[in-house]
Amino acid sequence: MKIIICTEKSNGIMFSGRRLSQDSVLRERIFELCKDSTLRMNNYSAKQFENAAGIAVSEDFLNLAAPDDFCFIENAEIPIEKADVVYLFNWNRDYPADVFFDVSQLSPDFKRSSREFFSGTSHKKITLEVYKRKNLEG
């Protein structure tokens, strides 16, 4: 599966069960990434997308995902071992966090294939890094 995660400067992803930030431009970007595939998420995340059409919403979304499906993960365990591609967005801002994404998990099996920057509606600079599993590169 392909997983999508948003982090702040110190790789925090949640604080007290709530997302740290959101941006409408980033949501559009996610739709672009997934235009030919299924985008999956749970009910908590779907609210952010205002339950837009075409999103497969389920609390069990990570188990239901096929290899080419995209999973947008906010308040669920991140199954790095099942991922082939990781889309890592960074807000480039400091937010308080009590749940963090351990970026070091990516270093043994993944390689960064691209990095780009774009502006959001409420964020001057959002970074998107794409990590691909090493055996899938080529």
Add this chain to the structure above:
Amino acid sequence: MKGMVTSMKKYSNIIQWIVAVFFLLAIPFSGLHASSLLLFAAALLIAPIKPLRELLSKVKIKNGIAVLLAVILFFTGIVISPESNISSAPTESTTVSDTTVLDISTQPTSTYAPSGEVVTDLPGTGELPAELTTLFETHSRLGTEAAPVSSPDIPAYSGSAFVKINNNTPFFSKDELKTTGYESYSPLDRLGRCGVALACVGRDTMPGENEERKSIGSIIPSGWVQAQYENVPGKYLYNRCHLIGWQLSAENANRKNLITGTKYLNTKGMLPFENMVADYIKETGNHVAYRITPVFEGENLLASGVQMEAYSVEDGGEGICFNVYCYNVQPDIKINYQTGKSSGTAAVITTARDETLTTERNNEKIVYRAPTGKRYHLISTCAGKNSYSVTLSQAKAAGLTPCQKCAQ
């Protein structure tokens, strides 16, 4: 008989004067409010002032009726006073008392002493819709009265810039949640320290798109003894920390909204929470109830930390909900919270230099005073170890005269 009548009249006048003075004394306790006018009118009605008595008899109001009217006005004034628990003022703010303590593990039982000044109260009722009221009430620990935390209740700093309070649930009352913006700042206390700042922040309180920050350098908050250290990012130990950040309130040099805070408090403690709230508002257009309580121990001039509470109104706390305490510390720097003076192992570039830098700002001369004593000083060391900075006009207004040694 005549003597007896004169004597009775004399005593009656004395009693009326006592009651009138009592009514007048109630005014400061009620805070400056519409109720103050009622209390003042009650005092005038009851005071045996000859021209007033003549005026009352001209309009055929007898003494007994005047007394009755005065009593009615007095009690009406007390009831509608913002101090009264009988009414609820949505723009009230709390005041940090030196002795008020909240046990963070239990329900707060503090007194709620509004004395804030409304800076902005934007139009519109902003009342909470019924469905949000229900949502709000489902949060079991919300809706209890607010209380400042006290440093003894907070675990000592141990490497994290903040700790959660009350399981991260804020103490807002329903009246403090509004769907239009407002801001309220407490007056400075006798030591020149800030109190609670309460607001409902939204796009309507935030700076405009092209609005620029203005200088806040003219404000000297309590405990401001600037120093520079090699091991502090940017070298300066202290920042003028907004209680309600500029990006949320567009407040610039408002002395009721600026405290002396370490670089660490500002950037690692408060700013991340402020960013989270600001970005949430920009994206959703919703409002966030927001209260910042600086916590001072005893007569300390430097806050030990700040309590930050926030709750997103329109979505019932789903987007933003926190209650944290941020430490006013700077790793590896020792701080005297009584005065704001500091020391550290890394090279201190200067502390004296700042006193030179801050002797004059915007034509306002800075002097030093001790908590007690009748002199003001140009040199802080002459004022003593508990001295703090004030403007010359503030010192003169407090009746202080120049020190014979350093300020002649």
